[in-house]
Amino acid sequence: xxxxxxxxxxxxxxxxxxxxxxxxxxxxxxxxxxxxxxxxxxxxxxxxxxxxxxxxxxxxxxxxxxxxxxxxxxxxxxxxxxxxxxxxxxxxxxxxxxxxxxxxxxxxxxxxxxxxxxxxxxxxxxxxxxxxxxxxxxxxxxxxxxxxxxxxxxxxxxxxxxxxxxxxxxxxxxxxxxxxxxxxxxxxxxxxxxxxxxxxxxxxxxxxxxxxxxxxxxxxxxxxxxxxxxxxxxxxxxxxxxxxxxxxxxxxxxxxxxxxxxxxxxxxxxxxxxxxxxxxxxxxxxxxxxxxxxxxxxxxxxxxxxxxxxxxxxxxxxxxxxxxxxxxxxxxxxxxxxxxxxxxxxxxxxxxxxxxxxxxxxxxxxxxxxxxxxxxxxxxxxxxxxxxxxxxxxxxxxx
Amino acid sequence: xxxxxxxxxxxxxxxxxxxxxxxxxxxxxxxxxxxxxxxxxxxxxxxxxxxxxxxxxxxxxxxxxxxxxxxxxxxxxxxxxxxxxxxxxxxxxxxxxxxxxxxxxxxxxxxxxxxxx
Numbered sequence: 001x002x003x004x005x006x007x008x009x010x011x012x013x014x015x016x017x018x019x020x021x022x023x024x025x026x027x028x029x030x031x032x033x034x035x036x037x038x039x040x041x042x043x044x045x046x047x048x049x050x051x052x053x054x055x056x057x058x059x060x061x062x063x064x065x066x067x068x069x070x071x072x073x074x075x076x077x078x079x080x081x082x083x084x085x086x087x088x089x090x091x092x093x094x095x096x097x098x099x100x101x102x103x104x105x106x107x108x109x110x111x112x113x114x115x116x117x118x119x120x121x122x123x124x125x126x127x128x129x130x131x132x133x134x135x136x137x138x139x140x141x142x143x144x145x146x147x148x149x150x151x152x153x154x155x156x157x158x159x160x161x162x163x164x165x166x167x168x169x170x171x172x173x174x175x176x177x178x179x180x181x182x183x184x185x186x187x188x189x190x191x192x193x194x195x196x197x198x199x200x201x202x203x204x205x206x207x208x209x210x211x212x213x214x215x216x217x218x219x220x221x222x223x224x225x226x227x228x229x230x231x232x233x234x235x236x237x238x239x240x241x242x243x244x245x246x247x248x249x250x251x252x253x254x255x256x257x258x259x260x261x262x263x264x265x266x267x268x269x270x271x272x273x274x275x276x277x278x279x280x281x282x283x284x285x286x287x288x289x290x291x292x293x294x295x296x297x298x299x300x301x302x303x304x305x306x307x308x309x310x311x312x313x314x315x316x317x318x319x320x321x322x323x324x325x326x327x328x329x330x331x332x333x334x335x336x337x338x339x340x341x342x343x344x345x346x347x348x349x350x351x352x353x354x355x356x357x358x359x360x361x362x363x364x365x366x367x368x369x370x371x372x373x374x375x376x377x378x379x380x381x382x383x384x385x386x387x388x389x390x391x392x393x394x395x396x397x398x399x
Numbered sequence: 400x401x402x403x404x405x406x407x408x409x410x411x412x413x414x415x416x417x418x419x420x421x422x423x424x425x426x427x428x429x430x431x432x433x434x435x436x437x438x439x440x441x442x443x444x445x446x447x448x449x450x451x452x453x454x455x456x457x458x459x460x461x462x463x464x465x466x467x468x469x470x471x472x473x474x475x476x477x478x479x480x481x482x483x484x485x486x487x488x489x490x491x492x493x494x495x496x497x498x499x500x501x502x503x504x505x506x507x508x509x510x511x512x513x514x515x516x
Contacts, residue, residue, distance in 0.1 A: 109488060156509045157401045159487035167489070 003043070007036060010051045011125030016097035018058050019160060022077040025104075025122065025150050031062040098123065099213045100160050102206070105149075106175040107158045114149035116178050117142050124202045134185060134199050168217070176223050176279060179207050183227050187234075200231055211266075218273045222280030225266035229286035232259035244384040247289060260290045281307040297326035314342045318351060330355040346375035350385055357392055365392055400484045402442060402510040403491040407502045409478035427501035428479075431494075435483060440494060446479035478502075482510075 011032065018028035035058035039050075047053045063081060066074045105118040120126045120134075128146070132139040152158065163171040186199025207224040214220045236250035245251075267287040270280045285303045289295050304320035317340045325333035334355045342348045353368035369389035376382040416424065428446075435441035450469040457464050469476065481498065485491055488507070495505040 107488075109492070155511075156507075157487045157491075159489050163489070 003036075003040060003046070006039075006046060006050045008125050010054055011036075012101070012123035013051055013098055014054045014058060015122055015125075016101040017055050018062065019101055020097050021059060021081060022062055023080040023160070024073055024077055025153060027062060027066075027073065027077055028058075029122070031058040031065070034058065034061040034065075096162065096213070098209060099162050102175055102210065103163055103171060104153060104158055104160050106171075106178050107153075108170065108174055109156060109158055110149050110152060111145070112174075112177075114145045115174060116181055117145045118149045119178050119206070120182065120202070121146050123206060126202070130198075172217065172219065175210070176219060179203050179210070179223060179227075180279070182206075183230070187230065200227075200234070203227060204231060218270045218275045219277040219279050221266050222270050222277060222283045225263045225270065225283035226279055226286060228259045228266070229263035229283060229290055232256040232263065232290060238380070242380065243387070244380050247295070252293070255290065263287060263290070276306065276310070278307060278311045281310065295326075297323055301327045314340050315345075318342060318348055322351060325355055325358075330358040334359070344375060346372045346377075346381070346385070348372075349375065353385075353388070357388075362392055400486065401488075401491075401512055402482060402484045403488075404506075404508045404510065405481040405483060405491070405495050405498055406477045406506045406508070407446075407479040407498070408504050408506060409476050411474045411476065424501055428498075431497050431501060434497070435481070435494065440483045440485050440490075442482040442484055444479070444481035447477060450476040 014032045014035070015025070015028050018031050019025050022028050022031065032054065035054045038057055038061070039046075039054065059081075062077070066078050066081070102119065102123055105122055106115045110118070116135075117131055120131050121128070126134075128143045129139050131137075132142045135142070180203075183200055183203035186201075186203060204224075204227050207220075207227050211220050211224045232255050233247075233250065235256065236252070236254035237245060239245045263283065264287050267280070267283050270276075270283065281303055285300055285307070288299050288303065301320070301323040304316070304323050308316050308320055318337070321333045321336045321340065324336050334352065337348070337352055337355070340348060349368045349371035353365045353372060356362075356365035356368055366389060369385055369392070373382055373385045373389065376385055432441060432444060435444075453469045455466045455468070455470050457466070479502065481494075483491060483494055485494070488509070491507050491509075495507045499505045
């Protein structure tokens with residue numbers, strides 16, 4: 001394992017533990033960066049437990065640095081370190097620390113944009129330019145969001161602890177949202193290349209850790225299952241020339257069977273708990289899609305009905321309409337879509353266009369494709385929609 | 400321990416609460432005050448008279464001027480506030496939740512604690 005991989009794997013864990021030991025995120029980051037710089041100079045080959053080496057070195061570095069400084073933060077951190085003095089001198093990252101840090105990063109008192117950026121920076125170890133690239137934002141904007149969020153954590157006294165059981169209903173959803181958005185942005189990025197594997201991998205890594213830390217929270221397992229089952233289909237999602245391939249047309253032999261098995265297993269664990277939530281139901285829908293040779297649409301529709309009852313959002317209504325079309329036909333689905341309002345989202349006119357095309361209402365379908373193409377921001381998706389529109393003109397569409 | 404300002408916001412032109420609603424608000428506020436005092440969180444709190452009772456004092460070029468009316472020409476005004484002390488923001492937010500149930504939206508703002516260092 002080279003230093004870059006160790007950095008990606010260990011950075012967040014080490015920062016989380018140092019943040020607890022020092023009581024300050026900035027000091028924790030500095031100490032961990034110092035330790036990695038030392039590692040770069042000292043390691044011929046990495047030690048057997050690189051995380052423990054980094055945490056120990058970072059702690060010693062922090063002690064040296066704090067002794068030279070006399071700011072208020074330094075005095076406070078020294079006091080905390082003294083408080084933790086009884087801990088063994090060789091310490092490794094503590095898993096609960098990451099959980100504490102993720103709840104701090106996703107605290108509802110922070111702006112939603114800042115939560116994602118901070119989580120990627122502190123727990124994912126991503127650099128500001130990487131985050132800016134992933135979200136098509138200026139580096140300066142991302143850097144400012146992170147600085148402001150860290151300042152608010154310190155000034156407002158956002159605690160560094162795992163919320164109590166009774167607080168979880170308010171505090172867990174923003175954490176799950178951040179991981180979901182991180183994955184989604186990686187999977188269908190707003191512009192540029194369609195799939196940014198790094199963000200997907202990072203979201204799955206963090207979701208896995210969250211699931212390991214909170215194995216009794218079914219929505220956490222549901223989110224992980226949803227991400228795994230979506231990720232499993234990634235190899236089949238783009239064709240040879242990078243074009244988008246719809247689920248029905250995908251080469252199922254390209255799907256990752258290991259991830260599918262793991263996802264199905266998690267969905268079964270959720271079902272046994274019988275405490276359904278939006279992520280679990282979405283995972284179940286994806287489990288149906290990845291089960292057997294073809295999708296069992298009536299089952300998918302039944303799950304969408306359940307999801308719509310729990311989370312009555314226009315996006316869910318739109319996705320449900322696709323299942324309605326498969327079960328009850330395109331005419332019924334079009335009627336369902338008439339009540340869906342999603343201004344500016346290309347998938348609404350795109351879905352309407354598909355349904356109109358299936359009904360042979362080509363002129364209306366063309367107009368809907370035009371709308372969808374105008375709204376699509378991602379190159380791959382726009383190219384896909386243009387191809388569908390062209391096929392319609394040439395009368396090549398069988399269905 | 401940190402200190403937080405929990406401020407109650409009043410929107411100008413919003414319907415005035417009925418007498419009965421006012422009574423409930425006062426009763427609930429008194430109950431929250433008691434609870435804060437029992438928990439050792441209460442530092443100070445009180446309601447304010449409407450913003451048109453305000454006077455602004457300024458010193459410009461060595462001359463003191465007094466002017467009628469609130470400092471900021473806005474539609475929202477602080478109608479009352481608490482100052483509380485507690486360990487962290489989560490505790491302050493839990494108090495704010497109780498206050499919001501009694502008095503409407505509450506802004507939670509930390510005091511700069513440099514002076515305590």
